Each structure stands twice: as C-alpha cells, then as structure tokens.
Amino acid sequence: MTVHGFASPYSSYQGDLLNVAVIGRGFSGMMMAIALLKTIRQPFRLRLIDPMPTVSGGQALLTARSTEILNSRARDLSVSTGEPKDFTRWLQANAPFRQAVSAAIPGFGQIFVPKSTFSDYVFQRFSEALAERKDVSVQMSSEGVASVRVTESGLFEIAFEEGDTGRFHDVILATGFGRKRAESRLEALDTFAEGGADAEHVVVLGSGLRVVDQVLQLRDGGFRGRITIVSRRGFLPQPHTRLPADAVFPNHPMPSNLRQIVRFVREACAxxxxxxxxxxxxxxxxxxxxxxxxxSLPPSEKRQFNRHLRSIYDAHRNRLPADVHARLERELATGQTELRRGTAIETVTSGLRVRWAGETEESLFAASEVIDCRCLAPDLCEPVIADLLKGGLAVTDELDLGLAVNPAGELLGSKNRPAGLFAIGPLGLGSLPDIDLVPEIVTQTYAAASLIDARSMPQLRAG
Incomplete structure (x- = not known):
C-alpha cells in the first residue's frame, strides 16, 4: 500500500489508539478531518483515503478554474464552528486577495470568492489543525477502497483494491456524489478544453451552477460558436441580492400539506x-x-416534490452572484446561447438524442460536443456503497435518493451493527435537505466528530 504520511513526531505512536478512516478527500472529507482534529480529545490515528493523489481543500475545488466563483457569500463559509467570521478574517489577512478586492464593497463577508481561494483556505485550516495536534498521526492513502465490513470484534475492516486491509473504530464515507461519474465528467471537460476551440455548436446538459460555470468558461476561453443548454425543466439559477439578505420568515405555524406549503411560501415571498x-x-x-x-412530509408528497418542485427549489436556493447572473442574462440575450427544455436520452458521435418538451418522439440534435453538467445523484451502485447496502450496514432513504442518515451523518441500518459508520455530505441528501451546501456540511462534520469523541472517552479512561 502506498501511504503518504504527514510529518508528526508521533507518526509511529504505538498503543491501543482510536483509529478513524475518512474515505474521500473532497470538501466533505477534508472538512471531516478538520472537525476530528479539533474535536477529539485523545490521541488518535486518522487515515484519509482517496485514489486521487493530490490533497487540497477538496477535489471539486482543486479542479475548478480560477474564474469559477462560489455561489455562497464569504460570511457563510467558515470551517470553524463558533467562529462564523473565520473565513472573512482569513481573506482580510490575505494581502494579494485584499489588494484585488475593491475598497467600495460593503464588507468582506458579503463578497463571492473564487473556488480556488476557498480551497486554499480549507487546506490551510487543515494544516493548522494538524500542526496543533502533536498526538495525532495522519496518513494519506491513494488506494481505492474495495469494501467495508464488520469484524467479529465490532471493528470496521476496509479492504483496499490492491489487497491490503486496515481496521478502524470509525469509518466516514465522504465521497460526495460518486467518484467514478464525477471523475469521468472532469475528464470530458478537460478533453474539450484541449481541442474544442474549433467546435461550431456545443450542447451543455443541466440547469444548475455547473452549467453556468461551463458556459461562461467556454466564452472566456475564446469559444464563439453556438451553445445550447438542454434542461429537463428549464430553470436556471436565480440571483443573489447585491446586499446581504438576512433570513426572514413568518413566525406562525406552516401547513403540513405540500400544496398548502407552496402557497404559504409564495405568499411569504410576496x-x-x-x-x-x-x-x-x-x-x-x-x-x-x-x-x-x-x-414531516409523507413519502408520497416527497416524491411529488422531487418530480415537480425540486428544480424550482434548487434554482432559488443555489443562487448566482448578481454580477454573474447579469452576465448570464446578457449571454442569453445575444441569441448565441439558448436554453431549451428537453430530456437527454443518449450522447452519440454526431450530437445528442433528445426528447424535447411537449414531444413524444426522440430526435437527433446535431452538436460538435456534448458536455454533461447535470448534478450527480449519489451513486448507490458504486461497489463500496452497494456492498454496504447488501450487507445491511446501510439502507437507502425512503425515496432511494441516497443513504439514510441522521443529522450527524451516522448511517441508519441494521440495529445490530456497531456504531461508528458515517456518510457525510451529499450521500445523505435524501434524508437531509441542503446537506450539499458548505454551512450544512460543516455543522454535520462537527456533530459526527462529537459523537466519535464521546464514544471514545471510555477507551481513554480505561487506558
């Protein structure tokens, strides 16, 4: 097994230490590592596992181009619980960034920053948290995981693809939306970036933030051809306000019926x-x-929400910075970029097989390139996850959208399985709305770390 160790004077510490494994080094994984380092009060071993060899503030952030802007204000991006201004203070101490930001802004907390800047911040906070824990050994493993099983002693055994194994008291899945599909999408984007300048017509699939990023990156890269955004529902992200919009909502009880809830929210907005x-x-x-x-909603109304309202909700919660949204509107107004409603069936050599809204027959839509920017659902067929489901260590949520978890991310499965198996971030999206957003992931990781710490304390006392 190829393991890359971070420098620590206790890297060869011997004894019955708590062993924790985090599978995935995207934002969820790195955030989980920060929370563990800041929360667990005894010495422990931490292994961060990901087949990608690079370590950063998150793989999705690492691969982002410098022009990609996060859609959350800086004030909402602290990775330190109880310190909501940590990120804005970090920005203010970053001299190059501070010089590049207009002095006319209302405050660092209200700005939107490049993904690469946030990635630097996450990795720095991880490095600092590690430096403060001389009693913790952290290892980076670049192997793939084949399976996670439970031993007779109640420990979790991870089998690696190269044949080695490791035993852990706690295992945290932090693989986001599914490694394989995410990686193939990134490879497709890189391939097009290398040779797509001569394309005449590019189709971009999806309707979320990735679509907007991709369209604007194409233009920034010099592409002057036609772009068609193909979206099943036809909703694009809405804008943030230019000044902060603090949360307001009626105090009286909300109705319990989905149709009445929608009416209630519309009236509250008005x-x-x-x-x-x-x-x-x-x-x-x-x-x-x-x-x-x-x-509180029954499964039938949750399904109704996902069929008819999810895309509208996502367009209004995952918003664009006002300047980016204005640029998107200008792009659409030129006529060179068009939004069309339709269901993508299959990508073929000459373009896309699609069924347009209102039509029953499929048709071929000619394109030089098709770029898939649709949001990735949790990949329940990924071997590790499928194995957990088959073995009863995990169950899907009631709509089969992801893994069933509690607010701390602990997997809900067989009552007889040992505690200590978690799924952090988007894998639990069917159980916890908005768990794909930074503030919610931060809160969840600290909740998980607190559970692990509380359960490990009897070991500490016994030692």
Missing part, C-alpha cells in the same frame, strides 16, 4: 417584498426550516 425585503430573504428563512418540513 409579503417580504411588500415590506422592503426580498424573496431571497424568505428563501433563506425557509432553508432554516427545510429539514423539519422534509421529515
């Missing part, structure tokens, strides 16, 4: 705008209630 606020402020308030609302 009322907010009448009182000088914004619909964005209302949506921010709704997000604070989203988890409770979701858990």
């Amino acid at each position: 009322e907010a705008e009448e009182n000088g606020w914004s619909w964005q402020a209302t949506m921010n308030g709704l997000r604070k209630r989203a988890r409770t609302l979701w858990s």
